[in-house]
Amino acid sequence: MEKFNLNIASLIVASSLFATTTQAEETKVIEKSFIVESGASFSIENINGRVEIEKASGNEIEVIATITAKNADDMERIAVLMEQSGSDVTVETKYKDSTWGNNHSSGSVAYKVKLPVSVADSEVDLVNGSLLLDEVSGKLDVDLVNGSIEANNLSGNSELNSVNGSVIVSYSELNSVNKIDVDTVNGSIKVYLPVDANIKVDAETMHGSIKSDFGLSVEKKLFAGKYMKGSVGNASTKLSLESVNGSIKVLTK
Structure with a gap:
């Protein structure tokens, strides 16, 4: 009976470890900065995730994007695009097509942004966050x-x-x-x-x-x-x- 109980306990521990492993999330951090002049503009579009924007000293826009996904496959479907064209800086979250038709629920992106006072115009579009x-x-x-x-x-x-x-x-x-x-x-x-x-x-x-x-x-x-x-x-x-x-x-x- 004691050996049987030990085997059951071992199975429970193994199952717990397996559940923890299968439920572990994937995380990736992307950082980028842009030097801007007075009168610059900034825009950000995000589908799932919180956005925080605060004042920055100097003349750089700093962006930190933290991507969280259920697994590596879902992580591959999330893209963070950061671009500068002249005095315009744009940040956008893109989701690649999923074969299951569940394109936007497989992960999220949280952004932390620092904006200098030289930015004259800011636009934020969020769906869930x-x-x-x-x-x-x-x-x-x-x-x-x-x-x-x-x-x-x-x-x-x-x-x-x-x-x-x-x-x-x-x-x-x-x-x-x-x-x-x-x-x-x-x-x-x-x-x-x-x-x-x-x-x-x-x-x-x-x-x-x-x-x-x-x-x-x-x-x-x-x-x-x-x-x-x-x-x-x-x-x-x-x-x-x-x-x-x-x-x-x-x-x-």
């Missing part, structure tokens, strides 16, 4: 399908859109900001602004509440939803906020 922005300057154009957006201490015009996910954005100053545009379908919106902000606000939601720290009144729409319109100071910055299913808050920092 959250986005973190920290002290990114210049114009921003962001579109997400499934994922939240957190943008801290921005200082340029921005358009931030998420279908399924919340958006939190804060501005350190509004001196060079003419427009802030945030839209969600299923997700809340929070905007943090300086106390002395000069803004013209146009906010509305179909299903959700609206709150403001700037003394603006909230009204009910004729059939459904709520809206808030008004100006603070000289109204030099236009703030447009819209959500279908989510609350909206305009708060002071």
Whole structure:
């Protein structure tokens, strides 16, 4: 009986080791940097994976891509393309065709990007993955399908859109900001602004509440939803906020 129990234990250990081996993921890291001049543009497109973008010193755009896949075959189907053409830098994730028709679910790519202040225009397009922005300057154009957006201490015009996910954005100053545009379908919106902000606000939601720290009144729409319109100071910055299913808050920092 003792020998039998030992054999069973050995089989359990062997099975556990086999399961661990077969479930191990493949990981690959790609790093690249680009020297850019003032007025440069940057764009990134990703299908599965989180993207983090932060301010960098100097004049280099730095990109670190971490590819994770279930196995070596899936890893081979994922390609990270990084290119520079003049003052334009583009980063894109590509998935090669799979014989099983499951092209985009076999792996993910997480990006960490450092952008210098010389970048004047940035564009981000994500399908499945959250986005973190920290002290990114210049114009921003962001579109997400499934994922939240957190943008801290921005200082340029921005358009931030998420279908399924919340958006939190804060501005350190509004001196060079003419427009802030945030839209969600299923997700809340929070905007943090300086106390002395000069803004013209146009906010509305179909299903959700609206709150403001700037003394603006909230009204009910004729059939459904709520809206808030008004100006603070000289109204030099236009703030447009819209959500279908989510609350909206305009708060002071």
